[in-house]
Amino acid sequence: FVFLTGVTKFAQVSVFSDLNQLNDISMDRAYNALCGITQDELIKTFGPEIQRLSENEELTLEETIFRLAKKYDGYHFCEDTSVGLFNPFSLLNVFQKLKFGNFWFQTGTPTYLVDLLKKSDYDLRLLLNGVEVTASAFSEYRAEANNPLPMIYQSGYLTIKAYDKEVCLYTLQFPNDEVCYGFLNFLVPFYTKVTDDETGFHIAKFMRELKSGDVEAFMERLKIFFSGIPYELSDDMERHYQVIFHVVFTLLGQFIRSEVRSSRGRADAVVHTPTAIYVFEFKLDGTADAALKQIDEKGYLIPYTLDGRKLVKVGVNFSKETRNIDEYIVVEE
Template sequence: MNEIMRKLPIGIQTFEDIRRDNYLYVDKTAFVWQLANQGKPYFLARPRRFGKSLLLSTFEAYFKGQKDLFKGLAIDRMETDWRVYPVFHLDLNAEKYDSPDRLLQILDSHLNMWEDKYGKDIRDETISTRFSGIIRRASEATGMRVVVLVDEYDKPLLQALGNNELLEEYRKTLKAFYGVLKSADRYLRFVFLTGVTKFSQVSVFSDLNQLNDISMNRSFAEICGITRQELEANFQPEIKVFGQNNNQTPGEVLDIMEANYDGYHFHPNSPGIFNPFSVLSAFFNRELGSYWFQTGTPTFLVEMLQKTNYDLRLLLDGIEAPASSFTEYRVDSNNPIPLIYQSGYLTIKEYDSRFTNYFLAFPNEEVKYGFINFLIPFYTSVTNNDQNFYIGKFVSELEHGDVDAFLTRLQAFFADFPYELNTKTERHYQVVFYLVFKLMGQYTGAEVRSARGRADAVVKTPKYIYVFEFKLGDTAEEALKQIDEKGYLIPYQSDGREVVKVGVEFSAEERNIARWLCE
């Protein structure tokens, strides 16, 4: 096919480039006007690759009075008095922060650039006094108050996690720098900071406590990302071409895009938000892929899970939590959930208003299976290259009714653990079972539970339904007996497929599967 493709702004974060070079743009300018005209100091947390940089670039163009860029957009009908303000745009995203001097160098570079334009006072010696002086001089020179935009304010802090000495250096530097935005308030027209993480107990914003955090504000839940309504309204040609290339109707395309890339909720009552990077990439490549997940690996998060001995089964099934336990991250906490949530690997799925509890879970298929696949090498000796082989064989054997081959392969899977893994706790092996069955779930109707009262795992294939019960320190016979006594088969008896119950005996001494029985 030789369809003419529209220009999709994959990786383009500059509003002016998108508009001048005729890239497709999903109009978010009504939010820009509303925020710019309703308040002054804002903070927004969103996962990486979610459009934060483009949003700040849009604010920059608006406050620089670049009216021509907004022709035909919502803000063109809303703004009647275009003015030009001095804008200081600080981008901390694309740098490596590995020493105290590195952050100072980045800040110094920006300050030098602004001082070249608005002058320098030799009495201003520190980073914070220089910044304060620049803001005052810019306002006095132009007769307009100043706009400050900070992109990825937390990037140095995130890179320093695990290095307490470096983290403290960055905290002190940024605390003084951002604190200027409070003392210079009378010279400021607008302030907007973005980041991935809302840090607590590190006092970065202690001197900037007037920030309006809109990260979970219902009115601005859609300010970044793409809603299904926006997808249908703006991407009809791409939906059509994607469907033609994958033998799918437009409705099927929307459904499969929703399953793989939708599901983010930044307020319990907001619509689902599609990951914009994955959506644009899928349309460009005309096929599904783990586009967002592959742009950054959650190595630090997985290491944190292991360090805190967090029960992965809770994470994989979704967890209940009050907002206070996941919206801010405490450096001294053993709770990895805030960083996992704020990084985009979990999102709000449900909200219990009576008890003010949230239910957090993976937002979509891309994140769910990308995260689980990434976990496997950390908990087993299986590499990323090998795991698809294992999972494919597991699925094939159960689809063909060969339980013995499946469990023999699972036995070999455990036997291949290196010695250091063999010293792990019982929970470690339970987690590995969990990961295997969860990964099979993308190809079969596999369900695996951690709660008592239900079978440990259920796998549905076109011909069979398998009900598994695993026993540590007990026999395979006892496992089968429990399946019967607890009525685990009842939900599947009218299904029409052959139901197979499997009792598996796990040996603590051998640290492996010892026996199994099937009926």
């Protein structure tokens, strides 16, 4: 018996023409928990380590397990997503260093995958919200293919989050916070003028500004992220600015609750801080007034009226001519 594992698929590749009788168990239900650690295994095996981590982080055991799951759990290797797997490499590093970090993501830089995304002109918002694919996406091995999803999936940056048995469609998404935020932070310099070492600084500043109620500083900082849109973009510019906007608000989720619109009938973004809830609406070549009017007409604030926190509306207009935010209005309810 020989067990082979790797990043890319080997089926039908000419270099393996003499090795064509292999049994691919990558998505077999019987082996779906083979390469990872389940939550039951985590609790039973790593009790003392979890206890030390909780004491070091000043968390309860329940809070520690929740944070471990949010950051390192969520991998699935077949249609049955009831059993999630933790990343063993990340868990062992957490317990050794006694702190939460992006350990697996730091083992390699996905520059090649980012190049694939840019060459294929893939809409990054689909990765954030989840994208449906057929079974053929798991058997595609050609890196030059126009669809970058198979390579991103096989590299471990996406995993199966749901399966619709009726139409045989899989939903792929980032498995957990470690991969999601690590990947997006890595992407920022490729899509904006913000350099890699500045990204974390800016996102942390975004969080501080909203928590302190300084929306104007937040908006001025947001202009920095949009300032790198190249002039050769024309028809794709709207999607490009929406992608940057999605990435920024998703990265905010590392520090405070941030929801980015994934369906009709919701504001473009809603950010929750301990003292306020901010509702953002963006327009392209419109007006900030029109954005505010939409917030009111669509009732985007209604779900939060009994929350008790301050409610703040932010209407924003993005100009194609200047390729940046040209107007915004902040109204406190």
